[in-house]
Amino acid sequence: MAFEGLTDRLQKALTGLKRKGKVTEADLRDSLREIRLALLDADVNYTVVKEFIRNVRDKANGAKVLEGLNPAQQIVSIVNDEMVAMMGEEAVSLNKAPKIPTVIMMVGLQGAGKTTTAGKLAKKLKDEQDARPLMIAADVYRPAAIEQLKTLGAQIDVPVFDQGVDVDPREIVRAGMALAREQKNDYVFIDAAGRLQIDEALMQELADIKAIAQPDEIMLVVDAMTGQNATETAQGFNERLGLTGITLTKLDGDTRGGAALSIRAVTGTPIKFVGQGEKLTDLDVFYPDRMASRILGMGDILTLIEKTQKEYDEKQAQATMEKMKENSFDFNDFLTQMEQVQNMGPMEDLIKMIPGMANNPALKNVKIDPKDMAHLKAIVYSMTPAERENPDLLTPSRRRRLAAGAGRPIVEVNRMIKQFNEMKKMMSSVLNGNMAGMEQMMGAMGMGGQGAGSGMQGKMANFAMKQMARRVKKSKRKRRK
Template identity: 60%
Template sequence: MAFENLTERLQGVFKNLRGKKKITENDVLEITKEIRVALLEADVALPVVKKFIRNIRTRAIGVEVSEALQPAQQVIKIVDEELTAILGGGEAELAKSPKIPTIIMMAGLQGAGKTTFAGKLAKRLKETENARPLMIAADVYRPAAIEQLKTVGSQIDVPVYDEGTDVNPVEIVRNGLALATEKRHDYVLIDTAGRLEIDEKLMNELVQIKDLAQPTEILLVVDAMTGQVAADVAKKFNETLEITGVIITKLDGDTRGGAALSIREITGKPIKFVGTGEKLTDLEVFYPDRMSSRILGMGDMLTLIEKAQSQYDEVQSAKMAEKMRENTFDFNDFIEQLDQVQSMGPLDEIMKMIPGMSEIPGAANIKVDEKDIARKRAIVLSMTPEERANPDILSPSRRRRIAAGSGNTFIEVNKLIKQFNESKKMMSGLMNGDMGAMLGGMGGQMPNMPGGMPDMSALGDMGGAGMPDMSAMFGGGLKGKVGKMAMTAAMKRAQKKMKKGKKKKK
């Protein structure tokens, strides 16, 4: 995902402070120099970098270190707060018109992802608000743009209004709005045309559509992979259209991510959503504080919990939590949870949201082998129903049969069963609050993954039983160990952040 290089660089900077009892002015200057280089390499606009560094130096030089924080933690706290401020401070909600329909106009250059985003947003509105959106195909220039929107519309069961490619886009929008009023659609999403670069004809057309539609929201869709160009594009569109918000797409790609850090500061307009993949479900509300945590390698437990809760119902979660508590978790549950976790998104990205993961050597480069997960699934599905329900009966002869049936070796089958049993012990210990005894029995260390990922449902205040276990399903992707103190600290950080989030919502 975006920011991986930046995260790694920043963590290297903060390591230099470890063991220090006091922050000196030279320390701050050296650290901010490194941060400046890291930000510029991430394609953050120079004016934004200068302001960011200036603010950090002003706050960090001569600061009294809190007794509760180490010097490195104190600086990270300051950087986190300044990063959150640059990203927008707080969540920017989608505006809603007092009278229907609420009209949302998409704008942006060709290839930024406007059409796909329109589908993602329409799907989200249907699911979160039980809305009845209508999408208008006003891009008559790009080949197959109308067909693409209609295909997306059919996938999510949302109607698309179009008049082909021979009608003026402004007239298409006019007629589409009339239909939306007649059919009582509560949202209208206008997919406008883009260009490879900004030109006068494009802008004039967009201004005409804006004047006609009087949209509640004008959302500029920008491609994160375009780097600083994205910030320049955002500035020009804002000057012409007075956009109300920004959508950053392809944030899951091999990009340096500087656009996200620059756009809010340069335009003064909030980032409202980010696209994190190609699926129509890969859309996240943009939370500046959570993004800051991700960039600094502190995880994003709130988003992780929300992803899990969107895939898990309470009855199912409670049932699974009880099985973990009673140590009756079996291979049928393993397959069920594997499906649930995979539905949350790419597993390597999910792992990086867990607080404390960044402290593990090489964690920034974690890649989960989907083929390895498929092999594990094949092993489990080669078991009989009785064997899946009662793993204790898996004798050597049964294991040899399973290996032959799944196309794996006897050693691989043994390895999975061992990992599964280790994970069961960890889950039982976590669910019963026996963290100390559990870690003590392992020499105060977390074992190499698999088996090294604690069950998230054990973190009571952070979502109850709503988080599926992810331990036994990862194979060989993670090396290194996390000690008892690091693990406990990660848990406490996540709990504290979750409680803070709950208070804000109230």
């Protein structure tokens, strides 16, 4: 996952601060040096890093510690705010034309994921706004691009206009735009040509297409794994075309993530979307505050909530909550929850969105094998309907039968049933307002309470929750205005 190395380095830099009433220059020196090196190693632009460190130093030096926060947490707050400012403060939506169609011109170098992103964005608009998009295949230099776009169009039920590889891209765009106006499509995606690198011929062609289509959005698709080259690419396209938005792809890959931190500061162009997977649903709105929280290891609870809302039926979720409160949650419910969680993405990524979990040593480098989930399902599928509804029926002899039916060791069956029962009791306790149950659960997760003592993990988790509450209040105030 992106930013893991940066998160580790930043955490090490911040945990060495001394407990003092004020954050002095002496306290800051070593930690800011490590923060600077961490950002540079993550491929953040040098000029951006220099300004970032200066701003943090100016705000942190001599600042009074906020109530309940130690100096390390005070600097985390300042670093967090500076990261949010660097990445653009708030999410920026797609530009929209006053009348249809809204034209989105997709540009970028080959291999960045431009064609796939066009399909993902078209699907997102179709699903969320009931839009009727049309995609225009204008990349005639890479025949596979046309076929790829047509395949994507078939998968998401979006029409693709193409005239093969023997027609000038300018004429294809002109004809495609005429068709979109005739069909009254509300969005048009132009999948323009890319190159291995920026050259004059490419830029002239793109400038001509821009003049013909008059796009409302010129979206640059950048591979986050290219590091500082991503920023240089954005600068090149922006100077010639005047970009309106950027989509960062491959943020789920082995990337240091510096492009996300510096591309907005260098170009002034907002990052609007991020791609974090190969599925056509793996395209998310870019929220600077959420990204900063993830980079600092404070989780991303709002994105986790949104993912949950997409996958969970509200009535079913309410029914499950009631069953948990009544302590009647059974293995049928467990199976349903497991399947819905799997649809939300890799478990290790979801865990790290929970405040305090990204920094938990017990979860460091955790990789949850999808086969493990399959094994759990196999055990549940081996149960009779009565056993699923009443786990108390699972005597030792029945457990041996489950192990044989699922092809799993008996110890694995016993462990799963024990964990299920503990989770069931804990959730019932928490949902019925028993704070001891909450402390027990947080302690088990290393987030504070009885199990975590007074370590940095619990404090960071508490601080993350305070930060999140502050943002939610701020969002509510803006909506009221």
